[in-house]
Amino acid sequence: MAADGLTTVESPFGPKETMDRFEAQIMAKGMSVFARIDHAAGAAAGGLLLRPTELLIFGSARAGTPLMQADQAVGIDLPLKALVYEDAAGKVWLATNDPRWIARRHGLGAATAPNADAMAAGLEGLVKNALKSP
Template sequence: MSSSIMYAQEGITTIQSDFSVEETANRLEKVLTDNGITIFNKIDHRQGASGVDMELSPTILFIIGNPKLGTPVMQCAQTAAIDLPQKMLIWENSEGVVQVGYNNPEYLKKRHSVTGCDEVLKKIDDALHNFSESAAKE
């Protein structure tokens, strides 16, 4: 794994982006689409905040999935369905640094006591890492 990976909060893997939130989101959307990942929703939280006359730094959430990978995890531990489909968050922090973050599959494994799904969790982790790197780095 790249040295650009950080663990911002328990269970969240983050990668610093070289681009703006908007450009990172555009790049992520393209890489997800190119890889056949379903984008269930794209939520612009900043836009939502402005709709109620509040301010928020740029924050975009993607809800994504691939039933071929998610279903086996739910078969191993059905409560994992509360965290699936997977989410990827792009935000600009208070220092102006743009980051891409996602729930680390190892954290989900612990949270839901998932057993028997190590291979699929590794595939998910590798995919999320690769998608993040593609969106965030030159």
């Protein structure tokens, strides 16, 4: 069962290449990359096994600030995040939170809907471009 507000797309690439391609799309759009966290490496450092799992924290002040101006608690969900992971069957997935879901979660009104819609459309485009064959 999919988590509420989570968009997950299968990648035709390996985990590292998927994240590298997605990060390149973010940077090409002039967005900020705040952190890239390798959960599998963290698990290994603790003596635990975890299939490839990386989190990218990224965003744009122009896109996210209007949502936080409406309700500063939105900052718990921003900047945006993308998770790339390999499942037990060896399939690779790219998951993101839907900005429209974030807006609904925080009870934001119609005034922020255009921002959330634009963020969602932009994110969908980034994912699509990152996962298309070269």
